[in-house]
Structures are given as C-alpha cells and as structure tokens.
Amino acid sequence: MVNYRYLGNSGFKVSEITYGNWVTHGSQVDDSAAIATVHTALDLGITSFDTADTYANTAAEVVLGKALQGQRRESLEIFTKVYWPIGPKGPNDQGLSRKHILDGIHGSLRRLDVDYVDLYQAHRYDYETPLEETMQAFADIVRQGKALYIGVSEWTAEQLRAGHALATELGFQLVSNQPQYSALWRVIEGTVVPTSQELGISQIVWSPMAQGVLSGKYLPGAPVPEGSRATDEKSGASFIKRFLRDDVLTAVQQLKPIAQEAGLTMPQLAIAWVLQNPNVSAALVGASRPEQLKDSVRASGVVLDAEVKAAIDAALAPVAVTDPALTAEVSPKSRPA
Template identity: 70%
Template sequence: MEYRYLGRSGLKITEITYGNWLTHGSQVENDVATACVRAALDAGITTFDTADVYANGAAEEVLGAALTSERRESLEVFTKVYWPVGPKGPNDTGLSRKHIMEGINNSLRRLNMDYVDLYQAHRYDYETPLEETIHAFADVVRSGKALYIGVSEWNAKQLRAGQELAREAGFSLVSNQPQYSALWRVIESEVIPASVELGMSQVVWSPMAQGVLSGKYLPGAPLPAGSRATDEQGGKNTIAAFLDDDILTNVQKLRPIADELGLSMPQLAIAWVLQNPNVATALVGASRPEQVAENVKAAGVKIPVELMTAMDAALAPSVVNDPAKTQSPPTRVV
C-alpha cells in the first residue's frame, strides 16, 4: 500500500480508502462488516471513510467498534456532516453552527473516538451563510475534535469561496470528495484545476461507477442476483443511470486492456482514477472480505499512456463530463 499527501497538508493517507456507505449497518451483518475492516487493515489500508447519515448513524458505530482495538494514531478516520440524522427535524440537516457542533459530538460518540482526522461538509448548504459554516468548522478544529476539514461535491466556485474564508479563519480546506470514475468525469474541467490552485486533493467515491466498471453487468443480460442493481434499499437507484446497454457494451471493451495489465476489471477502474495526480485516494467498499483483498491490488499500478488513451477511446461515447452535474442539492432537504 502506498501513501499520498492530502492536499497541501502534512497528512498522509493510503491511496485506497475503505468506505462503508451502503454496507455497514444496512446491507451486511455487523460481523461481516467487521471482517471487511479487518481485511482492509491486513491489506495495509489505514484510512477509513464514513458519514453520520450512513444507515442513520449505524455505519459510524460499526466502524468504531471494528477499529476499537487499533492504535488510534496509526489510523486516519474521516466522517461527514450535512444530511439529516435522527428524527430529521428542521435543525437536523445542513451546515449551520448548531448542526455542525452537534454533528461532530454525535459522530465522535458513535465512533467512540476523541477526534476524527478529516471532517467533511457532505454537501454545500445554500441556506446557511458560508461564513457561519466556515467559522463553525474552525471551532471544531480548534477544539481538537477534527484535525482537518474537507468538503464533498462542491463546485469550483464554492471551493474558492470556502477556501478564502477558511484561510481568513486560520485553517485550510484540504480535500473535496466527489464522484469520479472513467465514466463520470464532471470534475475534470473545473473542480480539479481549482483544487490544484487551492491546494486541495480529491477523495473520490464510486471509482467503479457503482460497480458498472467491474464488468459484471452485461448488455442484454439479466442483472446478477444479489448485485447492487437488485438492492431495493438504495443500491438499485444509485446504479440505474449506468445500466444502459450502450454503456455496458463500451465497458466490455476495457476487458482486453485489463488483461494486458494483468488486472481484474475492478482493479483497472480503481487504478484509472489513481493516475490523476490530484486524486489522493479512491474510496472502495466491500460486502465480503475477499473483495477488499482484490481491490487493494490497484494500489501502485501505473497505466501506460497508450492504454489510458485506449480506455478513453473505448468509453468516449458514454462519458459524462458536464461540470454542472455536481451533486450539491439546490435547496436543503428536510
């Protein structure tokens, strides 16, 4: 496992991060979730990402319990705040001072930790003054409850405004967590150049495009039993946009490239995002420990330029690159 710096900070994180969205506390039993965390640790992963909203807090609890016997200083633990948790009252969502302060305290309680390494704004909040949000994050850092602050799915304009205020408040935003894959490339034209300018890295989620780049979904074929596409608890909705026969046909064109590199299709997808120097880490999840062991083999892979070009050509008709397609909601969801 290799490490990369997170933004211009001195924090080193593993270039594969274990994330527990859609799994811990919901899709898999706690003992399996713990086994997946153990497999991640055995594979050299020390960086873990979760969020308060995942399984309405249960994902943080499961992760905290799985890591309880580990030396805290040897881990990098990330969580997030924005979406409603609990009864979903009017102040249970967004990036107000109230929600951020209560959010960090509740996350630390569920994780059974004194601090997190990275606390992230899970989305941009259009209904709270940005100054209020940034000053609340500054107080979280000063209190020692989070060492670094990042954001998720902010556009370039929002990143610039947030970083300016953060520096005035005495800290820096170090990261952005966007969706990014060989199929979903909306951050390339604006967000990544802004991040380079601002000293921020990408912590990318869904490097396998919700599993489509794994190659297991075939054009014209039934959906694999037990796959994310058949999960009625949420996975089915997240993958639906990629389950187009033309997209699936183009994805299959990557198989010879993976074979040439001696990689599986999932490993190729993860390795692809890691070729971007602004990407600090790729988030991977798992429902079985053996998936973790396979995914980490993407670490350290160098894809030759000619094969990167071949991948681009194969997927070109299916790539989404409109920078307007960021995930920030236009209004707060209550």
C-alpha cells in the same frame, strides 16, 4: 501493501485505497461481517476509513467504531461527514448550520468512540446557511481538537474557492473534496480539478468503479445479476441506474482485453485509472466480502502507461459523462426533507 499520498497542501497522508462504509455497514451486511471486512482492510495495509453520520442513519459510524476498537488510534485516519438529515430528521438535524455541525461532530465522536476525527467533511454545500457561519463552525472544531482537517464533498469550483478563502482567513486548512469520479463519470475534470490544484485541495473520490459497472459483471441485453447492487435499494440501486444502458455496458465490455493485457482485473483497472489523476489522493472502495478488498488493493501503486490510458478513454468516450455543470446539481438548493 497500500501506498500513501498527501491530502491537499498538508503534511497529512492517507492510504490511496481508502475503505468507505456507505452502503455496507448497518444496512447491507450484518455487523460481524462488516467488522471482519474492516479487519481485512487493516491486514491489507488500509489505514484510512471514511464514513458519515447519515449512513444507515448513524448506524454505520457505530459499526466502524466497533470494528476499530483496540487499534492504535494514531495509526488510523478516520473521516466522517455532516449535512444530510439524521436522527428524527427535525429542522436542525440537517444542513451546515453552526448548531447542526457542532451537534454533528459530538454525535460522530460518540458513535465512533474516538476523541477526534482526522478529517471532517461537509457532505454537500448548504445554500440555506451563510458560508461564513459554516466555516466558522469548522474553524472552532479544529481549534478544539475535535477534527484535525476539514474537507467537503461535491462542491463546485466556485464553492471550493469561496470556502478556501474563508478557511485561510479563519486560520485552518481546507484540504479535500469528495466527488464521484470514475472513467464513466468525469464531470470534475473540467473545473473542479484545475481549481483544486490551484488551491491545494485533493480529491477523495467515491464510486471509482461506477457503482460496480466497471467490474464488467453487468452485461448488455442481460438481466442484472441476482444479489448485485442493482437489485438492492439499500446499496445504491438508484445510483447505478444511470449506467445500466446497453450502450454503456457494451462500451465497458471493451475494457476486458485492455485489463487482461495490463495484467489487471476489471476492478483493479477502474481503481488504477482514477489514481492516475495527480489531484486524486484516495479512491474510496467498499466491500461486503473480504475477498473484494483483496482484489481492490492490488490497484495501489499501479502505473498505467499512456497507451493503456488512451485505450480506456477511447472505449468509453461515447458514453462517459463530462459536463462540469452537473456538479452544481448534486447539492439540494433547499434543505433536504
């Protein structure tokens, strides 16, 4: 079964393996397969589920809502997000304005078929809306009981500090940040993690397997496997390209004997690695097939000893990305078109 961790300085616990439906529901797999995978997640002890209104242009929320029908609501932790363009993508169908946030939460609750979400997240930082307006809208949503906790995604250390200060002033908790994090993409370690630890904010990390590269299935000098994420524009092919270099793929192959010695599969090793960071509360995993989840959940509770962690870091040191400034490049400086 899956272990639980507290989210930020709150009393709220989430499953440290959290199911995310970014590139699967509503696009990569049909609804029946998606629902079967969610049911497998529940059977394996996963109770935390992450989605967003923008995934498959709102369709992913609908599928997740269907998949969770009949489950005891109090036993689930449901996360969603707001920011990116949705619907017809009009001038107010995006960003973190009060209008879009309030429209967003109402739409998400309707699609998920729930009365509240456990965690509502700002999917990026909005440079075009005053932060005070954004945080006041989140405060109102919490007071109305439509979201229990508030989080963000890919905010810089400075943005987290400013948001946390306003949240405290307005009487609610900013408990989480959702950044990309893996043994290959370590940009949060320099400033985001130390600031988050100081403020009582946890990380819910996405792409712990670096879009599947850390599974070891992509080989240097070889074509990418047919049907893999790298061949499917709907499932994140643009994100994986940065890792499909021969030097990266060669370094990743060095992890195979390390995983074997630890008694883990390559995906388990990658997920366990991010969970060794004490500021990480959950690793987001997706799946197009139930058996993928069955492998991933075995990373829960794994403790990597110092020698194993050092061996992983040494193998990937020449290719791991660590520049903290890259976090600031994730949020568009103007509203996305």
